[in-house]
Amino acid sequence: MKKVAISACLLGRECRYDATCNYNKELLDLLNGYELIAFCPEDYAFSSPRPTMDLVFINGSTEAHSNKTGENLSPAITEYAQKFFKTHPDIELYIGKDRSPSCGVCTAKIYDSEKNLLVENGTGLMSQQAVDSGIECWDAEVFLGKIL
Numbered sequence: 001m002k003k004v005a006i007s008a009c010l011l012g013r014e015c016r017y018d019a020t021c022n023y024n025k026e027l028l029d030l031l032n033g034y035e036l037i038a039f040c041p042e043d044y045a046f047s048s049p050r051p052t053m054d055l056v057f058i059n060g061s062t063e064a065h066s067n068k069t070g071e072n073l074s075p076a077i078t079e080y081a082q083k084f085f086k087t088h089p090d091i092e093l094y095i096g097k098d099r100s101p102s103c104g105v106c107t108a109k110i111y112d113s114e115k116n117l118l119v120e121n122g123t124g125l126m127s128q129q130a131v132d133s134g135i136e137c138w139d140a141e142v143f144l145g146k147i148l
Contacts, residue, residue: 003035004031004036004092006094007040007140008040011038027095027140034093037088041125053101055124081130091135093138094137096137098139105124105131105142
């Protein structure tokens with residue numbers, strides 16, 4: 001059975017920054033018969049609800065910064081992602097939540113230190129780990145558009 005890593009909010013877990021979900025029945029119907037493995041680095045590291053964060057390009061790298069405190073939140077997200085993929089080495093497909101600074105595959109916004117938008121098609125920190133691991137990766141909305 002194909003193992004699919006999927007953003008937990010898409011499964012209905014209320015783990016978004018505002019403690020809501022992005023339940024996507026259409027997506028789940030398409031994945032019926034696959035083994036779904038939920039992930040949410042932000043909920044794990046910071047719980048829900050939590051302040052929002054943005055991806056910021058600083059000193060040659062992309063970091064997740066709290067919009068409330070400006071703190072670099074990247075280490076906790078990266079640590080979670082590394083443990084997740086080490087625990088699940090047989091993931092064949094990764095589906096992330098669009099525009100998420102952690103889970104967006106090709107729709108995450110990245111800003112400079114002054115909060116000027118640099119790109120709208122960036123990759124979130126967790127998703128970057130999946131890409132670097134050679135896993136087939138999709139944003140949920142892009143995946144649905146490809147299939148339907």
